[in-house]
Amino acid sequence: MKRFVPILVLFLAFQNLFSQREPRLPADFRQHNLTTYNASLFNPAFSLDRNNPESFAFWSRWQWQDIDADPSTLFFNYSRKLGNNSAVGAAFFQQNTGVFFDTGGVLNYAYKLDFSPLVKLAIGVNIFGFKQTLADNRYQPDPNLPIPQPTVTDDFIIQMAPGVSLSVERLTLSVASENLLDYNFTLNESNTQKEDKVFMSLLSYDFPVALGDLPTSFLRPSMYLRTIPGQANQVGFYTLLNTNKYWGQVGYNNFYGFAVGGGATFFKHLSLGALVELGISSSVTKDPSFEIVAAYFLGKPDERHKVVGFEVDKEEEGLLILGDAQYKPEPIKEDADEIAKEEALREQQRQEQARRLDSISKAEQAEALVAAQRLKEQRRVDSLAQIKFEAAEKTRRQAEERAKMESATADKPQKGEKYEEVKTEDGLEAGYYLIANVFGTKKYLNAFMADLRRNGLQPKSFLRSKNNYDYVYLRRYDTMQEARRARDTNFEGNYAGKTWIFRVVGE
Template sequence: GYNNFYGISTGIGGHFFKKLSLGALVEFGTSADIKGEDPSFEIVTAFSFGQQVFEVEELEDLETEQQQINEELAVLEAQRKQDSLAAVKAAEILALEQLQNQKSKDSIAIVSEQIELAKAQELAETKRKDSIALVNQQIELAKAQELAETKRKDSIRIAKEAIAIAAIKAGQEKSRIDSLNAVKQAETLAEARKLREKNMQDSINALEKEKAIEEVVVLKKGEVYEEVASEEGLEPGYYLIANVFGTKKYFEAFVKKLSDEGLQPKSFYRAKNKYNYVYLKRYDSMQEARNARDSKYGGRYDGKTWIYRVVGK
């Protein structure tokens, strides 16, 4: 009961056949401390024994009234449960919203990381293009020097012919010796120029290798590619791999087959996985290796190939 709280109570009762008294009382508490609790109820009966007989019909009426009270109580219980379910549903919705907010924050963080990675790749690509531009300038300079050297050699040849004719006409041995000395001096000068050109070409090759080391490779969809920091006996670059063998017999047979077809295959052995790698050629840049792969090695090899990169020595 709610004897210790304020509330609302309602009741009904009656006296029947001068013998039976029935009463029903329902109490609803209004205090906040008992909010959501079921109401309490009481049923009071009194019977006076005498000559009159209690009839069954009155008991049926009493049972009907009791059933109505039970139905009202069931309605109140259903309402309480519905309120509880509504509170649980609200809590679930709040938890779902918090989870979605956390996922949104995680997605933003991932996008930020991808942006930073794209910036780094763009910077590396800019450096690579600058290196290529410098190498191209040096190549153009080497071509100009080669053209100048060709003209110089033509001039030397013409000079030799003129000196020979002059020696014959003059008929003097001294003039012939002087002419020969002049030719030797010109040849010495040509050798010096040739050595200087060789040194310049070596510098260009060194720049090409350095460019290959610094190049950042962005793989295309479905592209087969392997990269190692270094490999014993191999210089940095991109190797067009034709096949890999773990058995020496098949390896030697494949190399012989390519040689018989007019190719000049090369190979190296990796101690790490104990395989022999057969490659067609080494390239200084990824683009050169891709061009050779996509063109079937200039139409000379129909088999599948892939690219193996050695970054440094």
């Protein structure tokens, strides 16, 4: 009994040592501030539109800045799109929670279903594979103590984190779990129980904003809920202002406190940023936490963040005119009957001249008659040519006058018909374009054109320099009559949506 008392005291001291380590860090990745690069760690479906693929990105977080057992996270990620509807990624991560030290990798895949140009459903999954060891080695098990002791092992764990994201125009609702399924291969059992699962949900809305020459900027207020086993639910808010040149965000988490951060893009490809989080709760240390973000974008600069769910739905500025097809004068045709009569007349004259030459004995008289006839014939030809030229000029002038009159009539608006006309547009050939839709964002432009192609159409688009909107057209026509016929027949029955005519007059 006397030998057991010191052992019991030592065991209680050990328990007291670990129970007094405050604050207790939640068992999650603490990635609630990720809004742009590496957002797929928050929800795997975000690799489709919030990871700026194709890019290499780095994220690190230093929690509370304690000297000993400083909780920290490192995440280095590569992501890229495989097409308009899928994306993949691979990452290396290390996380120190103060109790465990995890080192491993992550594979990401996400796929998007387009129900319509405005309604999208994205499904994604992160597969984690990592080695888990004890981060705090201040206590080492003593095999000579006759009491139960924790077993120190290096565990290998596979963890699956699925997520879904539903977007309706500019509104996004997403749900994910960090550890819905996991397995500890060292212990041959599940790594966490059902009640120890971490779930996250987020609701956000994108407001397009105009900032000088940055037409693709947007403001994204968001709120999220995170359920963590053994602790109260975390509720947080943040607002992100994002452009292709810089970004900034402010936020609040009821456990970690207030956060403010920002960053900038240099040389159109390199982005650097930082964030600081200040604790306010009396139950949690008020020491600050820091995050650093760095990324290198490998694609074209205009493929980065765009305004989410932003489509032009108002009347464009400019001249709206309605009218009939423009008159196109027919080419002047020669009168075949008149030419035949002239040939017959000349033949008759030649025959008559031949008879006269036969009846004249003197060569001088024949020569004089021939010369006279030639002069007369030349004058006749010149006279016919002049008459023909004057008739052609008269016909041409009449045709031009008719064309002007009919063009003026054609330009008069008809009730209910939408038609826009510009003199020139960069890169566009003169003609009449059958417009199907207008977009202010590449995301919805690509989705709409992909939907048309799936229906067997071959749409094209052009970007207007005046308003920076993309116009999707089904075909270009040479005349208004052809364009109207295509519009009124629903593009020969191949397109059920509304269309209208956009004319480029040309130089």
